[in-house]
Amino acid sequence: MNRTRIAFIGGGNMAQSLIAGLIADGHEAAALTVSDPLDDKRQQLAATYGIKAAADNAAAIAEAQVVMLCVKPQSAPAVCRELAASLPHTPPLIISIMAGVTEASLCHWLGRPLALVRAMPNTPVMVQSGAIGLHANAETTPTQQNLAEEILRAGGLTRWVEREADLDAITALSGSGPAYFLLFMEALEKAGIEQGLSADTARLLSIQTALGAARMAMESDESPAQLRQRVTSPGGTTERALNAFADGGLETLVSRAVNAARQRAGELSALLGAEK
Numbered sequence: 001m002n003r004t005r006i007a008f009i010g011g012g013n014m015a016q017s018l019i020a021g022l023i024a025d026g027h028e029a030a031a032l033t034v035s036d037p038l039d040d041k042r043q044q045l046a047a048t049y050g051i052k053a054a055a056d057n058a059a060a061i062a063e064a065q066v067v068m069l070c071v072k073p074q075s076a077p078a079v080c081r082e083l084a085a086s087l088p089h090t091p092p093l094i095i096s097i098m099a100g101v102t103e104a105s106l107c108h109w110l111g112r113p114l115a116l117v118r119a120m121p122n123t124p125v126m127v128q129s130g131a132i133g134l135h136a137n138a139e140t141t142p143t144q145q146n147l148a149e150e151i152l153r154a155g156g157l158t159r160w161v162e163r164e165a166d167l168d169a170i171t172a173l174s175g176s177g178p179a180y181f182l183l184f185m186e187a188l189e190k191a192g193i194e195q196g197l198s199a200d201t202a203r204l205l206s207i208q209t210a211l212g213a214a215r216m217a218m219e220s221d222e223s224p225a226q227l228r229q230r231v232t233s234p235g236g237t238t239e240r241a242l243n244a245f246a247d248g249g250l251e252t253l254v255s256r257a258v259n260a261a262r263q264r265a266g267e268l269s270a271l272l273g274a275e276k
């Protein structure tokens, strides 16, 4: 059983999903602590997962080997400055999941250079099917990198990148990505209803089709393009639909959307980085 002592700062959606994944993966619940301002949330987290809950961030990190920063990006400066005063001489490994908050800003607010990993998970960590980008700063040892990977892998698939800036691209692709696929599922469901299907049938078939396509793409040796061609009989129904997507400029639209999300991640970095 894994007994690494981990403190989660912020007990919101992502922290809860990561905690659930760790516990499902066999992590000892008593080794996990969460801090959150809301009393109700703390009680709910402690009762649901059997973990410790603290109102005070400094108390939460007192014995931690790893500190997971899971607050909103806008809360980062205040939370880090508060933690800086309580960090021990040998600090724990810090893992931040905050979008657009750079390692330089974090070290600045935390008051010194320290081992720091930035992770960009996505909401499917809730069902241990997340896609998680990771980047370690120069102070992080290989052992600490392995520790970070072990923790995040409980939430899904992990991928390290060499350049911190690539995390903005990952945020735009897989961090925000579940919303893109869900939007497509919603659109497909609506289109099914327009074609006369019942709402239940349209929803179920839309979701199962997304799941099937994703599993096929993950488990097959063939590329998504090759798998797509298998569905597309010459002169058939799929070809007509794909032509309609092409006429509507789907690829360009996806590219614009991902670029817009990446730009926003950059804006957040610049905005928060300016808060020295």
Ligand SMILES: NC(=O)c1ccc[n+]([C@@H]2O[C@H](COP(=O)([O-])OP(=O)(O)OC[C@H]3O[C@@H](n4cnc5c(N)ncnc54)[C@H](OP(=O)(O)O)[C@@H]3O)[C@@H](O)[C@H]2O)c1
Pocket (backbone or CB within 6 Å): 009, 010, 011, 012, 013, 014, 015, 035, 036, 037, 038, 041, 057, 070, 071, 072, 073, 075, 079, 097, 098, 099, 120, 121, 122, 123, 175
């Ligand atoms: N959601 C996603 O898809 C996603 C994906 C990847 C990364 N992220 C990143 O994950 C982080 C958390 O996102 P989330 O969706 O989990 O947000 P969230 O549900 O709002 O969680 C943040 C939690 O932190 C608490 N909090 C606020 N101030 C605090 C403080 N000073 N000390 C301790 N806790 C404090 C909040 O409490 P109150 O609600 O009472 O303020 C809330 O429970 C963000 O930085 C985001 O960029 C999110």
